[in-house]
Amino acid sequence: MSGNHAVQFELITGPGDGPRMGRLMIGDLEVRTPAFMPVGTRASVKTLGSEDLEALGSRLILANTYHLHLRPGAERIARLGGLHRFMGWRGGILTDSGGFQVYSLANLRRIHPDGIEFRSHLDGSPHFLTPEGVLDIQGQLGSDIRMVLDVCTPQPAGREQTEREMALTLSWAERSRRYWAQAAEQAIRPGALFGIVQGGTFPDLRRTCAERLVDLEFDGYALGGFAVGEPPEQRWPALEAGVTVLPEERPRYMMGVGTPADILAAVARGIDLFDCVLPTRNARKGTLFTWAGKMIVKNAIFAEDQRPVDPECGCPTCRRYTRAYLRHLFQVGEYLAGRLATLHSVAFYQQLMERIREAIVAGRFAEFADELRARWAQRPPGESARHGKEDPCQSC
Amino acid sequence: MSGNHAVQFELITGPGDGPRMGRLMIGDLEVRTPAFMPVGTRASVKTLGSEDLEALGSRLILANTYHLHLRPGAERIARLGGLHRFMGWRGGILTDSGGFQVYSLANLRRIHPDGIEFRSHLDGSPHFLTPEGVLDIQGQLGSDIRMVLDVCTPQPAGREQTEREMALTLSWAERSRRYWAQAAEQAIRPGALFGIVQGGTFPDLRRTCAERLVDLEFDGYALGGFAVGEPPEQRWPALEAGVTVLPEERPRYMMGVGTPADILAAVARGIDLFDCVLPTRNARKGTLFTWAGKMIVKNAIFAEDQRPVDPECGCPTCRRYTRAYLRHLFQVGEYLAGRLATLHSVAFYQQLMERIREAIVAGRFAEFADELRARWAQRPPGESARHGKEDPCQSC
Numbered sequence: 001m002s003g004n005h006a007v008q009f010e011l012i013t014g015p016g017d018g019p020r021m022g023r024l025m026i027g028d029l030e031v032r033t034p035a036f037m038p039v040g041t042r043a044s045v046k047t048l049g050s051e052d053l054e055a056l057g058s059r060l061i062l063a064n065t066y067h068l069h070l071r072p073g074a075e076r077i078a079r080l081g082g083l084h085r086f087m088g089w090r091g092g093i094l095t096d097s098g099g100f101q102v103y104s105l106a107n108l109r110r111i112h113p114d115g116i117e118f119r120s121h122l123d124g125s126p127h128f129l130t131p132e133g134v135l136d137i138q139g140q141l142g143s144d145i146r147m148v149l150d151v152c153t154p155q156p157a158g159r160e161q162t163e164r165e166m167a168l169t170l171s172w173a174e175r176s177r178r179y180w181a182q183a184a185e186q187a188i189r190p191g192a193l194f195g196i197v198q199g200g201t202f203p204d205l206r207r208t209c210a211e212r213l214v215d216l217e218f219d220g221y222a223l224g225g226f227a228v229g230e231p232p233e234q235r236w237p238a239l240e241a242g243v244t245v246l247p248e249e250r251p252r253y254m255m256g257v258g259t260p261a262d263i264l265a266a267v268a269r270g271i272d273l274f275d276c277v278l279p280t281r282n283a284r285k286g287t288l289f290t291w292a293g294k295m296i297v298k299n300a301i302f303a304e305d306q307r308p309v310d311p312e313c314g315c316p317t318c319r320r321y322t323r324a325y326l327r328h329l330f331q332v333g334e335y336l337a338g339r340l341a342t343l344h345s346v347a348f349y350q351q352l353m354e355r356i357r358e359a360i361v362a363g364r365f366a367e368f369a370d371e372l373r374a375r376w377a378q379r380p381p382g383e384s385a386r387h388g389k390e391d392p393c394q395s396c
Numbered sequence: 397m398s399g400n401h402a403v404q405f406e407l408i409t410g411p412g413d414g415p416r417m418g419r420l421m422i423g424d425l426e427v428r429t430p431a432f433m434p435v436g437t438r439a440s441v442k443t444l445g446s447e448d449l450e451a452l453g454s455r456l457i458l459a460n461t462y463h464l465h466l467r468p469g470a471e472r473i474a475r476l477g478g479l480h481r482f483m484g485w486r487g488g489i490l491t492d493s494g495g496f497q498v499y500s501l502a503n504l505r506r507i508h509p510d511g512i513e514f515r516s517h518l519d520g521s522p523h524f525l526t527p528e529g530v531l532d533i534q535g536q537l538g539s540d541i542r543m544v545l546d547v548c549t550p551q552p553a554g555r556e557q558t559e560r561e562m563a564l565t566l567s568w569a570e571r572s573r574r575y576w577a578q579a580a581e582q583a584i585r586p587g588a589l590f591g592i593v594q595g596g597t598f599p600d601l602r603r604t605c606a607e608r609l610v611d612l613e614f615d616g617y618a619l620g621g622f623a624v625g626e627p628p629e630q631r632w633p634a635l636e637a638g639v640t641v642l643p644e645e646r647p648r649y650m651m652g653v654g655t656p657a658d659i660l661a662a663v664a665r666g667i668d669l670f671d672c673v674l675p676t677r678n679a680r681k682g683t684l685f686t687w688a689g690k691m692i693v694k695n696a697i698f699a700e701d702q703r704p705v706d707p708e709c710g711c712p713t714c715r716r717y718t719r720a721y722l723r724h725l726f727q728v729g730e731y732l733a734g735r736l737a738t739l740h741s742v743a744f745y746q747q748l749m750e751r752i753r754e755a756i757v758a759g760r761f762a763e764f765a766d767e768l769r770a771r772w773a774q775r776p777p778g779e780s781a782r783h784g785k786e787d788p789c790q791s792c
Contacts, residue, residue: 043724047731051716072699072724079700080720088716284731303468304475320447320484324476328439328468335443335680335734 005029007144007192007219009251009272012361017244019267019365021357024251026092026144029059033251033272034356036263036349037062037094039280042071043087046280047339048346050089056315056343057350060092060144062275065137066101069127070120074140082142094275095143096255097134097196100224103152111151111168131172132179135193139183143191147222148176150196155229162200166209169198177216192219194253200225201234203241210242220251223271227256236265243270260289260352261376264369267356279349283341286330289348293376295323297341302327315347316340401425403540403588403615405647405668408757413640415663415761417753420647422488422540425455429647429668430752432659432745433458433490435676438467439483442676443735444742446485452711452739453746456488456540458671461533462497465523466516470536478538490671491539492651493530493592496620499548507547509564527568528575531589535579539587543618544572546592551625558596562605565594573612588615590649596621597630599637606638616647619667623652632661639666656685656748657772660765663752675745679737682726685744689772691719693737698723711743712736 005027013021024031038045038053041064045053053061063083068074080086083093099116102109106118106127115130131149138146149172151165173195180193195218199205206223213221223242226235239254246252253273254266263274279289286298290310297309308318309326317326317340329337359368401423409417420427434441434449437460441449449457459479464470476482479489495512498505502514502523511526527545534542545568547561569591576589591614595601609617619638622631635650642648649669650662659670675685682694686706693705704714705722713722713736725733755764 042728042730043721044730044732047735049712049716049732049736051712067728071728072720076700080702080718086718086721086724088718088721304472306476316445316447320445322476322482322484324468325439325482325484328482332438332463332467334438334440335731336440336445338731339443339735340445 005144005190007190009033009220009249011249015248018270019356019360020248020270020272021360022251022272024060024092024272026060029092031059031092032357034263034267034353034360035060035273036353037273037275038346038349039064039275039277040087041277042067043077043083045342045346046284047342050087050091052343053346054090056347057354058091058346060094060273061089062094062096063141063143064098064101065095065134065141065147066098066105068095068141069098069137070122074137078140078142082140084142092145093141093143094145094253094273095138095141095147097147097149098129098137099134099149100152100256102129103154111165113168113171115149115172131175135176135179135183145192145194145220147194148173148196148218150198150224152225152228153198153200155200155225157200159202159205162198162202162205166198166200166205169196170209170212173213173216173218177218194218194220194222194251196222196224196255197242197246198225199238199242201230201238203237206238206242207245210245214245214247218250220253220273221246222253222255224255226254227258227262227276236269239266239271240269260349261373263352264356264372267360268365268369279345280342283345284338286337286341288341289345289352291348291375293378297323297326298330299327309344310348313344313347313351315344317344317347401540401586405429405616405645407645411644414666415752415756416644416666416668417756418647418668420456420488420668422456425488427455427488428753430659430663430749430756431456431669432749433669433671434742434745435460435671435673436483437673438463439473439479441738441742442680443738446483446487448739449742450486452743453750454487454742456490456669457485458490458492459537459539460494460497461491461530461537461543462494462501464491464537465494465533466518470533474536474538478536480538488541489537489539490541490649490669491534491537491543493543493545494525494533495530495545496548496652498525499550507561507564509567511545511568512547527571531572531575531579541588541590541616543590544569544592544614546594546620548621548624549594549596551596551621553596555598555601558594558598558601562594562596562601565592566605566608569609569612569614573614590614590616590618590647592618592620592651593638593642594621595634595638597626597634599633602634602638603641606641610641610643614646616649616669617642618649618651620651622650623654623658623672632665635662635667636665656745657769659748660752660768663756664761664765675741676738679741680734682733682737684737685741685748687744687771689774693719693722694726695723705740706744709740709743709747711740713740713743 008025011022022033037060040061102118105121109118134149150169153162153165195213197210199209251272254271288295291312302323305323359365404421407418418429433456436457498514501517505514530545546565549561591609593606595605647668650667684691687708698719701719755761
């Protein structure tokens, strides 16, 4: 993969609201949706190599424009042949715009009508991100799917702030779309450009934002500003309001979400793409997702448990190692602990998405989701908690 | 592998002083010697899984009795079916006696005629290691090759101290041999027991110690107390004095050594087995061994270097990744940095041992070693230093 590929999306299941199964083509690479993208913030999905991700069946990962812009720098990656080549990755790459990380990490952040001024969280160096600039950076990275610069409204936020930031997001979206069209005419920017729906927890703002973005005709549409602290009862109506007006034939990406339970809820509402640090970050801390629920493998209860983490899982960790061994590795702080746990959790998310797609095609997604929720609601003694209780996350 | 296998050694090359090639059989598992054992201190060769070690061609690893005794405990590992099963390892395992770690790590260490009293470096809990006790512990671990308890004389040390500690080492060796014979009669202790030659930098003490151990008829002989700070000009004569009196048909293991240059020097003197944390520990710090010499891959000079770490190497790291990518991973502190570097360095040591064996069989070991030394003496600008300049190590 060089990143110089056309990106196409096709729905496999018929039209209509609700869960859908599709196919995202990046050159010859097929990514079946709904799909989950492991997060490779700094050109590495933490603890895993590209060969591991391939072996686990991941085909599309997310990389972080903000972090890569700061280190090693987008120009450097461009000189090294782009991000795919840099990290030895044969799958697809989606890059965010960096706007969210500026919001969550940078110092002295200031939003101007023209873009975002900030100082690096590493060395305080000044930077200015513009809608055009972040597309240039993503072009240097050579990612397959690129995101426009947006303003992520923190929660809780009032209507006035949300509306103001949504308006800015839209004005940047227009600039991005124009810049992208010019670049596309010059045929120097293959790949896809996604717009980002903001509007906080206000369904009407979400709807308006989505309508305006649809008018601009993006290759796909992201729903941003979720998993930043909003209550679930406000989240889903806001999501639905945005999704409702999106064209069926374009992919929909819910950014930074989420727990297995969140993914089920979002798939039910027609979302195709997900990313989240949850499976990888939790794994490194010793919390694993399994078909039986969450497992805190560091618990003493597992000290002599000879079963694999998840008897239903065929990942490299579950094929060879016991809970007792993983518990030991975490207990003594061995490097291998995070890796074995991450291998399992990424594999679990892959399997979850695969079963979701199977259930959609079989026309029984709702039953499938209900079965899983019922299963996760039962808490095997000492070993698991509900998936849905997990803190949401959208950070890097 | 369960650890319940007979251990046999056979020389493939003919009799005589100098480099030799052999075959160590652990049940059906063949380990060609000279061989290097990666160090899996706490039941994990840091950053690597057992599947990685298998893929790299490692067949015999070293595990640390002291660390495993403290956590998770030898009884626990016994209840879990032994160390092989615990860590999902299908190769062979050599366990040290724990004496060296007590010497280097424990608090309030005190050597008694009967054994070593110490307090755990983790929680200060009191322990007492006896010659019989460490064999019991290693029996619980179920390792294939077990080491007697010895006293490792630190350097520099005078003759009196060295002689006193050698005498204690010998008295413990006798007790170990007796205990082992009783156990063997009861057929509860398969595997091999190695004695350990001490005697510091005094050739005559080394010789005496080796002679006395040979009289006790161990399955193999280790040369301990090296790489603890002794000057090279004293190291090799002391080693030779011990090796000279060892029986040809038994394996010889130089503990805690070493750099590639040290291994060449020791192989030339008839050593069959090695272990050292150098390749794995240095790798995690960004210093890699290559056929061209040592490479500090964190150096800025590699920031846009698209070559693999070692163009002569076919390891998973060199097959897929560039120096630029490794440099980036170290620069930003990614977990993957240590893993990719360790994969290469363990692979390099495997390849080194393989080429050493080929050279021995071809009758051209001396030329091979000279070629390598000449190669490593040339320092490619900014990228490597001499292998032999590395600090020696025997610590865990």
